[in-house]
Amino acid sequence: MQDIDAIDRTILSILSQEARIPMKSLAGRIGLSRSATTERVSRLEKAGVIRGYRADIGQLEEGTIQAFLLVTLKRTPSIGVLDRLAGFSAVRKVSSVSGQLDLVVEVEVGSINALNELRNEVATMDNVEDLTTSIVLRRDIERS
Amino acid sequence: MQDIDAIDRTILSILSQEARIPMKSLAGRIGLSRSATTERVSRLEKAGVIRGYRADIGQLEEGTIQAFLLVTLKRTPSIGVLDRLAGFSAVRKVSSVSGQLDLVVEVEVGSINALNELRNEVATMDNVEDLTTSIVLRRDIERS
DNA sequence: CGATGCATCCGGCAATATGCCGGTTGCACC
């Protein structure tokens, strides 16, 4: 009742992408009977591993623009930059990464103008060495 | 046909909480027949308002590694690359972007080895010109 | 005005999926 084994992981990965799949099809994919599959799923639900099932709703607002700001800093870490980024409501996510880059900043703005302003703000921060802006043209894959 | 009316919004709010609810029950809650409800839902799906249905998974593994793969393609678009990316369960999100880059791929893997393998797979795809891997060292900001 | 097209709704029927249950198997433990 306790382990999350390989089959459970398969179930979770399938359900996290296709939550409305019939139990019978799920059973077919993992090679178990329907009843065994149903039991596993309801165990996962009761154990709280599966918290629920959600429809993934696209953005209702038509005019929003998403973009990535790829930031290289002059020196790391940079608390100041992070604090200032956190101050922008357009900033959705900031990740510190390894390699040439230092920060990947995901933003969501209402217009190209807003993006340009944000870009300028970030580019002129003290510790920012380089900044590449990539506008999201299309969201090709998005999971959980 | 194109409006998202009050009924649609009700449908979305119910489905975003209980994605596996039978269409019949959903119909009962919003006061429409089952077939009309089904039609509305599938319209919302086709219009891309509903992107999919996801199981909401509680805490899974602790030791996962997240990374960005910054991909430059030889030519765009590239259906083949997208299809193959979709085949990797580690791939969480793929965005087509403007600028020097073409794709921003967000991945989540269990180990550095898995990341390297994935990186190699992607790097050797026909249409991939250049690939930069940036491992997420820290998630600094994350907003719903 | 009447005809046409269209979006939306309803209900019905066959096919499919689900809930529930009894029965089997493998395994650990005394």
Added chain:
DNA sequence: GGTGCAACCGGCATATTGCCGGATGCATCG
């Protein structure tokens, strides 16, 4: 060997789905 248990399977009655024909309201157009 006997008992308890977790996990599996299949079957049957019931619920849900996919698919269809048909009704209704409404705008358009000759």
